[in-house]
Structures are given as C-alpha cells and as structure tokens.
Amino acid sequence: MKASLTIAIPGSSSSLWTTMRSVGAFNIACSFAALWTFVKVIRALRWRLRTTQLRGPPRTSFIYGVSNDLASSKDSATMYEHWAQEYGAVYMIPSVLGKTRIVLSDPRAIAHFYARESWTYVQAPLSLALIENLVGRGVLWSQGESHRRQRKALTPAFSNAAIRTLTSVFYDSVYKVKSAWDTDLESSKDGNVVIEVQNWMNHISLDTIGIAGFSHDFGSLDGKHASVTEVFDTFGKNPQVSALNDFLFLLASAFPILVKIPTKRAKLRTKLNVTMGEICNDLLLRSRREKDVNMKEAEEEKSIIGLLIKAEGQEAELHMSEEEVMAQMRVLLVAGYETTSISLTWALIELSRHPDVQTRLREELLAFGPDPTYDQLKANLPYLDAVVHEILRLHPAVPEFTRRAREDDVIPLSEPVCTKSGKMTDSISIAKGSLIVISMRAINRSLAIWGPDAKEFKPDRWLTEDGISGKAKEVQGHRHLLTFVDGPRTCLGKDFAIAEFKVVLSVLVKNFVFEMRDGPDTEVEIARGLLPRPRVVGEDSIGVPLRVRRYE
Structure with a gap:
C-alpha cells in the first residue's frame, strides 16, 4: 500500500473557492456588460443607417439634451414651433443620455403617423410605466x-x-x-x-x-x-x-x-x-x-x-x-x-x-x-x-406625446425638408426603435398652419368657410385639430x-x-x-x- 502525503494549509481551500467564485461572478458580469454594450452599439449603428438624419437644435445639456429646456419652459409649444421654422416641419432634437427624438410638424407626416398608431407606432416605455x-x-x-x-x-x-x-x-x-x-x-x-x-x-x-x-x-x-x-x-x-x-x-x-x-x-x-x-x-x-x-x-x-x-x-x-x-x-x-x-x-x-x-x-x-x-x-x-x-x-x-416605432417605416411629407447632409427630401426613413414626438399644442397654434392670427382667441374663424384654410385643412383630426x-x-x-x-x-x-x-x-x-x-x-x-x- 502506498501512503499519500497531504499538506493542509488552514483556510486555503475555502479562500481559494471564494476567490474563484468571485472571479467567476466578475467574469459573468463583465460578459453581460460587454454583450449589453455590443447590442446597444449595433442598435445605434442600425438606427443611424436606417434613419434619415435631420437637422435640429444643438444639445444644451450633456445629460438631458434639450429635454430639461422643454420641461422647464413656460411654453414648450413655442419652442417646438420656433425649431420647425428654423429646421423644417420635421426635425430632430437631442434627448436624455445621447438619445434623439424626431419631431413631426408636417400635416401629411402626422396623418401617416396616426393612421399607423397602435400598430407601427406604440407607447414609449416611460408612457407605459406611468x-x-x-x-x-x-x-x-x-x-x-x-x-x-x-x-x-x-x-x-x-x-x-x-x-x-x-x-x-x-x-x-x-x-x-x-x-x-x-x-x-x-x-x-x-x-x-x-x-x-x-x-x-x-x-x-x-x-x-x-x-x-x-x-x-x-x-x-x-x-x-x-x-x-x-x-x-x-x-x-x-x-x-x-x-x-x-x-x-x-x-x-x-x-x-x-x-x-x-x-x-x-x-x-x-x-x-x-x-x-x-x-x-x-x-x-x-x-x-x-x-x-x-x-x-x-x-x-x-x-x-x-x-x-x-x-x-x-x-x-x-x-x-x-x-x-x-x-x-x-x-x-x-x-x-x-x-x-x-x-x-x-x-x-x-x-x-x-x-x-x-x-x-x-x-x-x-x-x-x-x-x-x-x-x-x-x-x-x-x-x-x-x-x-x-x-x-x-x-x-394633453399638450404633446411621444411614441416609439415598433418597425421600420417611411413617412411622406407635404413639402421637402433639408437633411443634415444638405439634401432635400420629400419623405423620411424611420428605423425601428425611433422615438417620435408630436406637440398637439404647437400644431394647433402654428403660424405656418393656422395663419398670422394663430395665437389669437378668435372664435369667428370657425364661422366662415375660409376661416379654416391653407395647411390647417390638411390636418386630419376632429375639425382639423389634434x-x-x-x-x-x-x-x-x-x-x-x-x-x-x-x-x-x-x-x-x-x-x-x-x-x-x-x-x-x-x-x-x-x-x-x-x-x-x-x-x-x-x-x-x-x-x-x-x-x-x-x-x-
């Protein structure tokens, strides 16, 4: 019979097992983090490739984009309308933590959007949670x-x-x-x-x-x-x-x-x-x-x-x-x-x-x-x-809302807009996952849609045939309202x-x-x-x- 020699080091086996378990957990955590980052990068690249890149206001906050400006404004609708005048009836705004939102102010684009709401365009995760x-x-x-x-x-x-x-x-x-x-x-x-x-x-x-x-x-x-x-x-x-x-x-x-x-x-x-x-x-x-x-x-x-x-x-x-x-x-x-x-x-x-x-x-x-x-x-x-x-x-x-695209889409426009690259386009591509914003208050009060008296309280506009004219007639909602x-x-x-x-x-x-x-x-x-x-x-x-x- 051969004798075996065992050298016991007090606490060594449990310490080694604890260390191995810690290293294993760390590696798993790192793997999940790497996978999450990879998926996010792929999604971001896909979004950029499949979404028409539009002009829009610059980011005013590294964390919030322009979201805090809108939230703290006394009249966010005026901000949306000003951006529409500067960048076109469809534009992009920087949002929280590097995200981007697409704002629709074009009547034809909005009509296309609403026709597909609840199927192509669904509630954003935050809206669902609230x-x-x-x-x-x-x-x-x-x-x-x-x-x-x-x-x-x-x-x-x-x-x-x-x-x-x-x-x-x-x-x-x-x-x-x-x-x-x-x-x-x-x-x-x-x-x-x-x-x-x-x-x-x-x-x-x-x-x-x-x-x-x-x-x-x-x-x-x-x-x-x-x-x-x-x-x-x-x-x-x-x-x-x-x-x-x-x-x-x-x-x-x-x-x-x-x-x-x-x-x-x-x-x-x-x-x-x-x-x-x-x-x-x-x-x-x-x-x-x-x-x-x-x-x-x-x-x-x-x-x-x-x-x-x-x-x-x-x-x-x-x-x-x-x-x-x-x-x-x-x-x-x-x-x-x-x-x-x-x-x-x-x-x-x-x-x-x-x-x-x-x-x-x-x-x-x-x-x-x-x-x-x-x-x-x-x-x-x-x-x-x-x-x-x-x-x-x-x-x-309800002054505005946000929806998320559940699938890719192409949205037609009533008039061309200038993209970030300087090209004119009469439709925009939307990638799955895009966030879409419509400000009902901004559309209802838009000078471009309702004319120079858009901000005035003027009931008479509803009493004559030409009181609601121009682009306002293109808005498809109850009595051309959103x-x-x-x-x-x-x-x-x-x-x-x-x-x-x-x-x-x-x-x-x-x-x-x-x-x-x-x-x-x-x-x-x-x-x-x-x-x-x-x-x-x-x-x-x-x-x-x-x-x-x-x-x-």
Missing part, C-alpha cells in the same frame, strides 16, 4: 389587437344615442353649481363674488362621469369629500415639483424603472390608483347585484358600467379580464376629472379676457331660449360651437366631452357674467396637476379666481 402605475392595463395602456378589442367593447357607451340620453345628467350637474353661486351672490353686498372656478369645474366633471358612467354620485358638488376627490385635489394642491422629481422623471425616459422610486409625486400616483381601485371595485360589485333588478337589457348595452359587466362574461365576444375592466373604470374617472374640467376652466378665463366674445355668446344663448337639447347643441348654436372649438384649439388638455388626436386611438369620449362642455358653458354664460378678478390683463401660467392646468400667477395651488355676478 399609465400602468396610474390606471392599469386598460384601453389607454393597450396596443394593437388588445387595444382594438377593448375600444370596441366600450364604443356603444359613447354613441350619439347614448350621449343624447345623458344630456340631462350634464344639466343636473351645472344647475347645482348655479344654485350654489346664486346663494353666494344673494349674500353679497355689492352684487358680485370672487369664485375659484377651477375647483368647481373639477367637481362638475367628476360628478358627471360618476353618474353618467357608473350610476354613482360622488357628491363633490354637494360638498362631500370622498376619498377619490381628496386624492385628485391633492395633485392640484401640490403643483410644484422638486428638482429631484424633475431629475428622475427626465432620466426615466431612458430608464423607465425610475418611475417606481417612491418620490412624493409617485406616492400620490400610487395612492390615487389604489383609491380608484377601491371605488371601482365597490361600484362593480354593486352594479353586478343590481343588474337584473334595475337595469333593462337595452340600457345595459349603452351604459359604461353595463358594457363592462357584459365584457366580463367568459362567453363575451369582446371579453375583458377583471384587471382590464378595473383599468377602464380608472381611465374614465381620470378623464372625467381632468380633461373636461381643464377645458372649461380655460373657457371661463378666455371669456373673462374677452368680454365682447362673452356678450355675443350670451346673446346667442338668450335668443335661443330654453336649454337646448343634445341635437340642438350640435346644430343650432354656431357661436357656442365656435367658442368651444377655439378653446379646444388653443388649450388642448386635441383629440386621430386614427385608431382617437379619443373615445370626444363627443361626450364636447356635449358636456357645451351644456356647462351654455348655462353658466347665460346666467352669470365673468371677469378676471384683477383685470383683463391678469397673467395666467401653467401649473402641474395630473395634467397641465391654468393658474393665475401669484395664486397657490391651481387657483383661478374670477369675479362673478348675476346677469340681469
């Missing part, structure tokens, strides 16, 4: 076939027939406001009161969507402070965003996971999501119980809550999961609170700034007589229609919103006179609620105090 965090995976979040299915399931609730039956709900809400304001005016010594109108417009919109969509009265117009209204209002009471929030939000366009960092604003979004989830769940449970008792089948087919309950059924042709149903309810609550209330607030501001327009609108409404029906609102009040669409033109609730976007993702609640807008404005203007509290030259700025909102300069929160008196 939407999911706020309202879940509903019609606003979904893409392609999933979006088509969810949208088709909801469409009957927004038909003309459905909205016609809801007009009385719009009137009920605005008459609650009239009653409250009448009471304040009765106790006023000089016949006028200062009213913070934005808060009232918020509550009109919220109570209306609650009753019209879910047969539930939130009671915000009656002074009730339900949990959902308190969270909504908190966004408006904290419009200032910290430097850290801005920093993280800008970087999140490159790293969407950053939206999960629990900043104050992120916590508010999460709290709103949870609160809306609790409300929606209660509404859904109640509606399921009451379905057979209080709701006829024909009515069920047209109501939002009825359509959602129907879509829950496993046998439903347009089946939606419980997660999707809850997401639709959240989307409708947010839209009901935000978009119409913002438009109504801007309307009262513009009418206060332009007393001649306010007087002319009131004369039309008084001459018409009783409260108009839904069909009369659409066809018999041309100046009301003109005022509403001029507000929608100048003040779209306010409700276009294509397969056109705002589903467009007609609902316009009808509510007209009802509320008609009652308020017919009964009250509005003035800016501190005179017609009062400066108004943009504050940040869930969406950008008007605010009188110097006011806290999102305050818009107007001087109101009864019309006699």
Whole structure:
C-alpha cells in the first residue's frame, strides 16, 4: 500500500473557492456588460443607417439634451414651433443620455403617423410605466389587437344615442353649481363674488362621469369629500415639483424603472390608483347585484358600467379580464376629472379676457331660449360651437406625446425638408426603435398652419368657410385639430366631452357674467396637476379666481 502525503494549509481551500467564485461572478458580469454594450452599439449603428438624419437644435445639456429646456419652459409649444421654422416641419432634437427624438410638424407626416398608431407606432416605455402605475392595463395602456378589442367593447357607451340620453345628467350637474353661486351672490353686498372656478369645474366633471358612467354620485358638488376627490385635489394642491422629481422623471425616459422610486409625486400616483381601485371595485360589485333588478337589457348595452359587466362574461365576444375592466373604470374617472374640467376652466378665463366674445355668446344663448337639447347643441348654436372649438384649439388638455416605432417605416411629407447632409427630401426613413414626438399644442397654434392670427382667441374663424384654410385643412383630426388626436386611438369620449362642455358653458354664460378678478390683463401660467392646468400667477395651488355676478 502506498501512503499519500497531504499538506493542509488552514483556510486555503475555502479562500481559494471564494476567490474563484468571485472571479467567476466578475467574469459573468463583465460578459453581460460587454454583450449589453455590443447590442446597444449595433442598435445605434442600425438606427443611424436606417434613419434619415435631420437637422435640429444643438444639445444644451450633456445629460438631458434639450429635454430639461422643454420641461422647464413656460411654453414648450413655442419652442417646438420656433425649431420647425428654423429646421423644417420635421426635425430632430437631442434627448436624455445621447438619445434623439424626431419631431413631426408636417400635416401629411402626422396623418401617416396616426393612421399607423397602435400598430407601427406604440407607447414609449416611460408612457407605459406611468399609465400602468396610474390606471392599469386598460384601453389607454393597450396596443394593437388588445387595444382594438377593448375600444370596441366600450364604443356603444359613447354613441350619439347614448350621449343624447345623458344630456340631462350634464344639466343636473351645472344647475347645482348655479344654485350654489346664486346663494353666494344673494349674500353679497355689492352684487358680485370672487369664485375659484377651477375647483368647481373639477367637481362638475367628476360628478358627471360618476353618474353618467357608473350610476354613482360622488357628491363633490354637494360638498362631500370622498376619498377619490381628496386624492385628485391633492395633485392640484401640490403643483410644484422638486428638482429631484424633475431629475428622475427626465432620466426615466431612458430608464423607465425610475418611475417606481417612491418620490412624493409617485406616492400620490400610487395612492390615487389604489383609491380608484377601491371605488371601482365597490361600484362593480354593486352594479353586478343590481343588474337584473334595475337595469333593462337595452340600457345595459349603452351604459359604461353595463358594457363592462357584459365584457366580463367568459362567453363575451369582446371579453375583458377583471384587471382590464378595473383599468377602464380608472381611465374614465381620470378623464372625467381632468380633461373636461381643464377645458372649461380655460373657457371661463378666455371669456373673462374677452368680454365682447362673452356678450355675443350670451346673446346667442338668450335668443335661443330654453336649454337646448343634445341635437340642438350640435346644430343650432354656431357661436357656442365656435367658442368651444377655439378653446379646444388653443388649450388642448394633453399638450404633446411621444411614441416609439415598433418597425421600420417611411413617412411622406407635404413639402421637402433639408437633411443634415444638405439634401432635400420629400419623405423620411424611420428605423425601428425611433422615438417620435408630436406637440398637439404647437400644431394647433402654428403660424405656418393656422395663419398670422394663430395665437389669437378668435372664435369667428370657425364661422366662415375660409376661416379654416391653407395647411390647417390638411390636418386630419376632429375639425382639423389634434386635441383629440386621430386614427385608431382617437379619443373615445370626444363627443361626450364636447356635449358636456357645451351644456356647462351654455348655462353658466347665460346666467352669470365673468371677469378676471384683477383685470383683463391678469397673467395666467401653467401649473402641474395630473395634467397641465391654468393658474393665475401669484395664486397657490391651481387657483383661478374670477369675479362673478348675476346677469340681469
């Protein structure tokens, strides 16, 4: 038998194993880093080879590009328009961490884009993360076939027939406001009161969507402070965003996971999501119980809550999961609170700034007589229609958005642009992964598209055939506006919103006179609620105090 000699070195085997394991982990990490870098370089080279290189503004920040300039600007639409004038109707802007975005201001290019949205052009990763965090995976979040299915399931609730039956709900809400304001005016010594109108417009919109969509009265117009209204209002009471929030939000366009960092604003979004989830769940449970008792089948087919309950059924042709149903309810609550209330607030501001327009609108409404029906609102009040669409033109609730190209594409232009190499082209190539920006506010106010009076509040432009002319007629959207976007993702609640807008404005203007509290030259700025909102300069929160008196 041969003896073996073993020399034991205390701790040597475990130390060696630890060292080998560390070296192995390091090598794996380096391999992944090298692979990630290689993929990024290949994608960048492919993007550069397959994308038409356009002119654009220089990078003003190594980290942000020009993103911080846009975010901190009081009027980003003016910046977009200035760049379009300098570089052409399609151009590139430097973005965060070396990324580049392509901005479309050409009507033909925009029409091509919208026709392919939700299939070729999809939500950017940051948008998806924010939407999911706020309202879940509903019609606003979904893409392609999933979006088509969810949208088709909801469409009957927004038909003309459905909205016609809801007009009385719009009137009920605005008459609650009239009653409250009448009471304040009765106790006023000089016949006028200062009213913070934005808060009232918020509550009109919220109570209306609650009753019209879910047969539930939130009671915000009656002074009730339900949990959902308190969270909504908190966004408006904290419009200032910290430097850290801005920093993280800008970087999140490159790293969407950053939206999960629990900043104050992120916590508010999460709290709103949870609160809306609790409300929606209660509404859904109640509606399921009451379905057979209080709701006829024909009515069920047209109501939002009825359509959602129907879509829950496993046998439903347009089946939606419980997660999707809850997401639709959240989307409708947010839209009901935000978009119409913002438009109504801007309307009262513009009418206060332009007393001649306010007087002319009131004369039309008084001459018409009783409260108009839904069909009369659409066809018999041309100046009301003109005022509403001029507000929608100048003040779209959503000012801009970004989409990502899911595949290569070629976008045609209505007029040639000069590329970075100096060549003229009447179309541009877009590589998969490209980020596309459209500023609805910039297009709606563009001097090149709408003419020299594009920045003016001028309802008369909607009353004559040549009032909308030139390039404005090339814009394919509702009444040549991008306010409700276009294509397969056109705002589903467009007609609902316009009808509510007209009802509320008609009652308020017919009964009250509005003035800016501190005179017609009062400066108004943009504050940040869930969406950008008007605010009188110097006011806290999102305050818009107007001087109101009864019309006699």
